[in-house]
Amino acid sequence: MSIGFGFERLGIFTLKYPIAVAIVVFAFSALCVSMLPKVTMDGDVLRIYKNSGEEFNRYDELSKAFGTFENDAYILVKSSNLLDPKTISKLRDLSFDLELSSYAVGTLSPFSLRRPAKGEDGSVPAVPEDMQSKEEVAKILTSLRLSDEIMRNLISEDLSGFVMILFPNKELTTGSGEAEMLDELRALALEYSSDEIEIKITGPPVWKSEMLAASINDQMTFSIIGFFVGALVALFCLRSFWGAVLATLTPFISVLWVIGSVTMLFGSFTFLTNVVVTLVLVIAFAESMYFCFTWLRLWREGMEPNKAIIETIIRVTPAAALTSITTMVAFLSLAITQGQGIREFAFSGVIAVAVAFITLITFLPLALKISIKLGFKPPKKVNIAVEAPIPIAKFLTKKYATIISVLSLIVMLGLLYPHFSLKANFDFKDYLPKKSQALDTAKEIDAGVGGVAPIYIKIPLKDGVSSVTDGDFLTIQNVHKILEDNIGQGKVISAASFSSYSELGFSRERIFKAVGPFLKRRFVTDDGEQALITGFLPTLTSSNDLKIIVENTNNALAKANIEGAQVSGFNVLMAYASTDIIYSLRNGLMIAVLVNILIIGIAFRSWRIALVSVVPNFLPILGTELYLYASGSGLQLTTVIALTIAFGIAVDDTIHFLSAYTRAKNDGLNQAEAVSKALENVGPALIATTLILCAGVFVIIFSSLPQIALFGTLTILTFILALLGDILILPALLIAGGRFFKFSGDTKNEKN
Amino acid sequence: MRKTKLFSITILPVMIISSALISISPAISAPENAELLNSYIGEWKGSGKLNRANNTETIRCKLSVTPAKGSKINYKGKCAVAGANFSIAGTMAYFKEKKRYEAVMSSSTSFSGVAIGERQKDSIDFQLKDRNSETGDRFEIKSNIELSEEVIGIDFSVVNLTTKKVISTIIPFSK
Numbered sequence: 001m002s003i004g005f006g007f008e009r010l011g012i013f014t015l016k017y018p019i020a021v022a023i024v025v026f027a028f029s030a031l032c033v034s035m036l037p038k039v040t041m042d043g044d045v046l047r048i049y050k051n052s053g054e055e056f057n058r059y060d061e062l063s064k065a066f067g068t069f070e071n072d073a074y075i076l077v078k079s080s081n082l083l084d085p086k087t088i089s090k091l092r093d094l095s096f097d098l099e100l101s102s103y104a105v106g107t108l109s110p111f112s113l114r115r116p117a118k119g120e121d122g123s124v125p126a127v128p129e130d131m132q133s134k135e136e137v138a139k140i141l142t143s144l145r146l147s148d149e150i151m152r153n154l155i156s157e158d159l160s161g162f163v164m165i166l167f168p169n170k171e172l173t174t175g176s177g178e179a180e181m182l183d184e185l186r187a188l189a190l191e192y193s194s195d196e197i198e199i200k201i202t203g204p205p206v207w208k209s210e211m212l213a214a215s216i217n218d219q220m221t222f223s224i225i226g227f228f229v230g231a232l233v234a235l236f237c238l239r240s241f242w243g244a245v246l247a248t249l250t251p252f253i254s255v256l257w258v259i260g261s262v263t264m265l266f267g268s269f270t271f272l273t274n275v276v277v278t279l280v281l282v283i284a285f286a287e288s289m290y291f292c293f294t295w296l297r298l299w300r301e302g303m304e305p306n307k308a309i310i311e312t313i314i315r316v317t318p319a320a321a322l323t324s325i326t327t328m329v330a331f332l333s334l335a336i337t338q339g340q341g342i343r344e345f346a347f348s349g350v351i352a353v354a355v356a357f358i359t360l361i362t363f364l365p366l367a368l369k370i371s372i373k374l375g376f377k378p379p380k381k382v383n384i385a386v387e388a389p390i391p392i393a394k395f396l397t398k399k400y401a402t403i404i405s406v407l408s409l410i411v412m413l414g415l416l417y418p419h420f421s422l423k424a425n426f427d428f429k430d431y432l433p434k435k436s437q438a439l440d441t442a443k444e445i446d447a448g449v450g451g452v453a454p455i456y457i458k459i460p461l462k463d464g465v466s467s468v469t470d471g472d473f474l475t476i477q478n479v480h481k482i483l484e485d486n487i488g489q490g491k492v493i494s495a496a497s498f499s500s501y502s503e504l505g506f507s508r509e510r511i512f513k514a515v516g517p518f519l520k521r522r523f524v525t526d527d528g529e530q531a532l533i534t535g536f537l538p539t540l541t542s543s544n545d546l547k548i549i550v551e552n553t554n555n556a557l558a559k560a561n562i563e564g565a566q567v568s569g570f571n572v573l574m575a576y577a578s579t580d581i582i583y584s585l586r587n588g589l590m591i592a593v594l595v596n597i598l599i600i601g602i603a604f605r606s607w608r609i610a611l612v613s614v615v616p617n618f619l620p621i622l623g624t625e626l627y628l629y630a631s632g633s634g635l636q637l638t639t640v641i642a643l644t645i646a647f648g649i650a651v652d653d654t655i656h657f658l659s660a661y662t663r664a665k666n667d668g669l670n671q672a673e674a675v676s677k678a679l680e681n682v683g684p685a686l687i688a689t690t691l692i693l694c695a696g697v698f699v700i701i702f703s704s705l706p707q708i709a710l711f712g713t714l715t716i717l718t719f720i721l722a723l724l725g726d727i728l729i730l731p732a733l734l735i736a737g738g739r740f741f742k743f744s745g746d747t748k749n750e751k752n
Numbered sequence: 753m754r755k756t757k758l759f760s761i762t763i764l765p766v767m768i769i770s771s772a773l774i775s776i777s778p779a780i781s782a783p784e785n786a787e788l789l790n791s792y793i794g795e796w797k798g799s800g801k802l803n804r805a806n807n808t809e810t811i812r813c814k815l816s817v818t819p820a821k822g823s824k825i826n827y828k829g830k831c832a833v834a835g836a837n838f839s840i841a842g843t844m845a846y847f848k849e850k851k852r853y854e855a856v857m858s859s860s861t862s863f864s865g866v867a868i869g870e871r872q873k874d875s876i877d878f879q880l881k882d883r884n885s886e887t888g889d890r891f892e893i894k895s896n897i898e899l900s901e902e903v904i905g906i907d908f909s910v911v912n913l914t915t916k917k918v919i920s921t922i923i924p925f926s927k
Contacts, residue, residue: 100830129809518836
């Protein structure tokens, strides 16, 4: 059995039955092309957190009891002439149109608030309709701000603007519905905007749509540019136009197959599964380059080109199979993490890696055979630039093997400090485009009314009375005060907010009737079993600050003996679940690295080989973590994914090098000669691959999404570290190991 | 707990929208009536004042009418007052043998069922009696509809037969 556990036989099968395989390849490609119009990206962030643990369950229960909040749209209205009764009248019409939107189940604004009518049954709008003067408008709005905590959070202190909140219908805003709702809101904003009235829309639906638009745009732009730049660098390295085309075609087909497969299996991409496309692009590019480099080298050395394809399959694909297995294991290790999002990411990753391997051993050999028939000639020599570093590497590893080895071990041990010091960090704004208008509007809301990002406390009520008993009301008041003490006076709303009406002598029952059933359900469930206390935080509260608020609130609730109280909210869910996911991903990756080192040992039938692969496999991860530590970026979702890709590439490079090394050893070369031979055979391909990947990924640094830009920086760093690990440190370790490694490389099935 | 006001408001959009749809020109034969349902296809909007004993406030409605199978039409409407909105959807057809319009409807309120409209000379009178299942109060709902050019005018009132309180509104709908 080879190091590829026999999976390379599929390549031999391809060459034995080229027409049958070509039909299958063509049919599957056609199927995947037919899937392209159906490709969508699900912007539902909750899908990522689904079943991820206690925070999700709390939020889910909260949503079921009181409605959903993660889709609320905020409409910021500003006017230099807000106090003019005509302006107020026009904005009231806007509030009616918002209420009449097909996508709205309700709205919250100064115009939606009702108060008990004086001296009669029923209620009247809290903002009267017949105001005649600016003074009257100012008096009403000021009075509302002072007497009503909800209004205090919606109307700006200088009375120059207010916030209107639209609660969308969840069923109608799934899928494309959310974008349609935003279109309708934008049309309304345009209709009511004038020289005197400025209307801006923000909130989670806008942020999601901006994130989606930016990431889809980035994906499209960077994939195209990445392919183009990658092909250009392949042309530079191979010095052959058709050679570059051949090397680029495989990743292209891999990406097509992965997009088609994921769409067929999962229906749509998520923010996470979207990443596997990039991953497969990187791996397929690398494998394709190794394959093409080896094939061209064998052909240049005099082997008949068709025979060279077979020989390349025998030499390269076992290592490619092993790389695929190790990468799949890395992904599978993530599947044990709780959360639908991560599981989908894990299985998408496994599928993607398998697809990339199948493309390599089916499509690429067929493409090479066709190119031979079409008269393709190999370039006389690859570019000097990709071969030039090899003699330097050979010189350094031969002369300073011990120094390099010891230094690399010391550095690796030293890098464990930043590794263990890194803290998970999640800030929603990091995921929004740099020039996000919605983010600017959110900042304006924060500046104007102190923010409208909600945090909730759900409490059970003992008596279960719809209009709330005095005992339960006291509990609500206590929790209301606890939250207020933690986030600020006037920043909390609940059933206890209407004290001004109680002081006027209205009963609780009348007050609840007056505010209407929709708003009441945001405070107390219809059955009177549960109550909700809502706090408003600045939209741009960091996850660390949010966690401090949650912890302090929980402590205060415990101290006050409020039983069964649960602090929750979409922001809270994201802050806690995201960091849990980040740690899970990182831990899963570290376990995967260890498991994969074991697999390498089994594949090469040498624990020594497994041991030597520790340094070049860990170094790119630890080195990238040092950058994260030094730059203060911390561990973020994107950075952990970048580390996963780093590992994929590092292990890929290492396996190809070790494969070449063991072949040379089996041919009877001594330790230094075998290392030198491996460097000669694999080194240029490693350098060319790194150049192509760095060039392809370089454009990502210019992404408008900070996370994607950071992802680009990190992957380039890891590609370079992986290359250094494999052409400098790994050879040095093998040479310095001397006698220790002299028995390694007895993989008899491998031949040069 | 009495829910007079709430029930009155919740029944309003149902009746207003039904009335708007039934306001077909009367001086036409049955087949023409059926065909004329199609002339209601489109987006309608209306705004008026809701009058109660001691106060008045704005009510605003919208109605979307789309073609359905045969000579039927589908409709979807929504009305809003400050702090609340109510929606209704259903299908409407003209029944030649009964010489009347019937609208099957479901709403976001407790109301659902079949509304019936009958022609009276130059306008259509619409009447419905219903009982609030929660309070037991009985209601009488009357409306008078006039169609002129592109505007449907609805004069509408709800009387709580138990408390004798009245809520009324006039809403002109236009495309």
